[in-house]
Amino acid sequence: MGESTLHPPVTVAITGASGAQYGLRLIEALIAAEHEVWVMVSKAAHLVIETETDAALPARPERLAQTLTERYGAAAGQIRCFGREEWMAPVASGSGAPSAMVICPCSTGTLSAVATGASNNLIERAADVALKERRQLILVPRETPLSAIHLEHMLSLTRMGAVILPAAPGFYHRPASVDDLIDFIVARILNQLGIEHRLLPRWGE
Numbered sequence: 412m413g414e415s416t417l418h419p420p421v422t423v424a425i426t427g428a429s430g431a432q433y434g435l436r437l438i439e440a441l442i443a444a445e446h447e448v449w450v451m452v453s454k455a456a457h458l459v460i461e462t463e464t465d466a467a468l469p470a471r472p473e474r475l476a477q478t479l480t481e482r483y484g485a486a487a488g489q490i491r492c493f494g495r496e497e498w499m500a501p502v503a504s505g506s507g508a509p510s511a512m513v514i515c516p517c518s519t520g521t522l523s524a525v526a527t528g529a530s531n532n533l534i535e536r537a538a539d540v541a542l543k544e545r546r547q548l549i550l551v552p553r554e555t556p557l558s559a560i561h562l563e564h565m566l567s568l569t570r571m572g573a574v575i576l577p578a579a580p581g582f583y584h585r586p587a588s589v590d591d592l593i594d595f596i597v598a599r600i601l602n603q604l605g606i607e608h609r610l611l612p613r614w615g616e
């Protein structure tokens with residue numbers, strides 16, 4: 412597959428909420444759908460990935476891109492990774508950022524920072540750009556129970572046009588494995604992005 416045949420990039424940010432596998436599976440699904448994927452992984456997310464998965468992901472963006480490329484059999488250049496303070500990265504500007512960004516999973520810390528426009532790291536800045544440019548922004552929070560602060564931030568982000576897609580899988584598809592539960596959420600994200608997939612039958616199929 413040549414680089415030029417790839418579909419437009421989607422930004423995927425993995426932050427330090429539990430459920431790192433949702434983010435990793437999303438990257439895998441986007442690669443399979445032949446999209447370019449621009450990845451950011453927060454420092455806390457690296458700790459969560461180490462705790463919850465067998466993936467050994469390096470922190471340095473170039474090495475991370477190489478590891479993810481090998482892990483998911485991506486084409487050369489299909490995955491690009493950016494560092495925490497890489498302010499010159501295209502995602503940091505309205506003129507360079509992709510038309511869609513997913514924060515998956517989204518910690519309550521990042522949720523709060525995005526809701527208030529903190530922009531203290533590249534993930535928060537990229538989300539701020541998505542909001543100001545009225546681009547697609549999907550946040551996948553995972554926390555329970557939710558405080559008034561969490562709920563207020565979710566409401567204000569929804570009102571700004573972002574989609575809050577909680578990591579709360581359904582059970583009506585009779586999941587037989589953890590992978591089935593993960594795919595339930597990833598399928599919902601792909602539906603939002605308008606990307607075809609075969610992870611899960613649609614309702615009524």
Ligand SMILES: Cc1cc2nc3c(=O)[nH]c(=O)nc-3n(C[C@H](O)[C@H](O)[C@H](O)COP(=O)(O)O)c2cc1C
Nearest residue numbers: 426427428429453455456462518519520521553554
């Ligand atoms: C193993 C582990 C699990 C965590 N689970 C959650 C979680 O489910 N939801 C959440 O909002 N924060 C969770 N945290 C806390 C966040 O990682 C922490 O608030 C961090 O500052 C978030 O930073 P980030 O948004 O830059 O990734 C968890 C942390 C660890 C180490």
